[in-house]
Amino acid sequence: MSVAAPRSRFGWPHTEARLRQLMALGPVAREPDTQAFVLRAPDGAVRARLVPPAVQPVGPLVENAADYLETLCLGRITVVLLRAGRAALGVWTDAGLVRHKVITKYVVRGRGRAQPTHLRIKGKSSPGSRLRLRNATSLLRDVNQKLHEWWREEGPSGRVFYACPVRLWAEVFRADPTPPFPWDEPLRVGTHVHAPSHRELLRVWHHLSRGELTHYPIP
Numbered sequence: 001m002s003v004a005a006p007r008s009r010f011g012w013p014h015t016e017a018r019l020r021q022l023m024a025l026g027p028v029a030r031e032p033d034t035q036a037f038v039l040r041a042p043d044g045a046v047r048a049r050l051v052p053p054a055v056q057p058v059g060p061l062v063e064n065a066a067d068y069l070e071t072l073c074l075g076r077i078t079v080v081l082l083r084a085g086r087a088a089l090g091v092w093t094d095a096g097l098v099r100h101k102v103i104t105k106y107v108v109r110g111r112g113r114a115q116p117t118h119l120r121i122k123g124k125s126s127p128g129s130r131l132r133l134r135n136a137t138s139l140l141r142d143v144n145q146k147l148h149e150w151w152r153e154e155g156p157s158g159r160v161f162y163a164c165p166v167r168l169w170a171e172v173f174r175a176d177p178t179p180p181f182p183w184d185e186p187l188r189v190g191t192h193v194h195a196p197s198h199r200e201l202l203r204v205w206h207h208l209s210r211g212e213l214t215h216y217p218i219p
Helices: 011-023 065-071 115-122 127-152 166-172 200-207
Strands: 009-013 027-032 035-040 047-051 075-085 086-093 096-104 158-162 208-217
Touching: 009 011, 009 035, 011 027, 011 035, 011 065, 011 208, 047 115, 075 127, 075 166, 075 200, 086 127, 086 200, 096 127, 096 200, 127 166, 158 200, 200 208
Parallel strands: 075 158
Antiparallel strands: 009 208, 027 035, 035 047, 047 208, 075 086, 086 096
16 A cells, blocks of 8 residues: 655745755755756655645756755746636735736627627627727736736846736737737746636735745655
8 A cells, every 4th residue: 555645835935945955865966857956765765745836947058956955046936817807916925915906898798708809700889899990909918917017116126927818928929018928938827727817816926935844755
């Protein structure tokens, strides 16, 4: 009967301490092609595995734990959650959540389809549909304007995470103004995201800012 490996989660402020504790037990190396570090026994078996929080990624030039600790910092993180008619934005630093904004617009028809999507399929227009289309455009403009405002007042973010349908995310970069960061810079949020709200923004941050440490039992 196999024994489950004990796992523990930790917040980003504790990443350095958890990694140093692991390093005190023996050589810790980067696991190839992953964001993880592993502690191996003399026979090569993995004894422990640490995955840092997504907000503290392992850079491509990092080869071992010591290299990672030299570059470890949180910096400024922006999270963008976007769906038809709703957006939730937040900026975090080591001081916590320093900026946040929820934006809502009426863009969804009675059957739940966003107006831009409906027009691409049906091609019909009415006063109500034109209003929803204007609101859809206004939402993207408001999101990008708010991001530019924060970039001016807080400085650029070192990392941007987003959750948004692919087609809508493309429209974000066709809006006026465009976002204050290049197309290929943001990283997808690696978890399912519900309707954007302040509460959902905090839940997503909780996910992004947690790392995982697993200890494997000795046979």
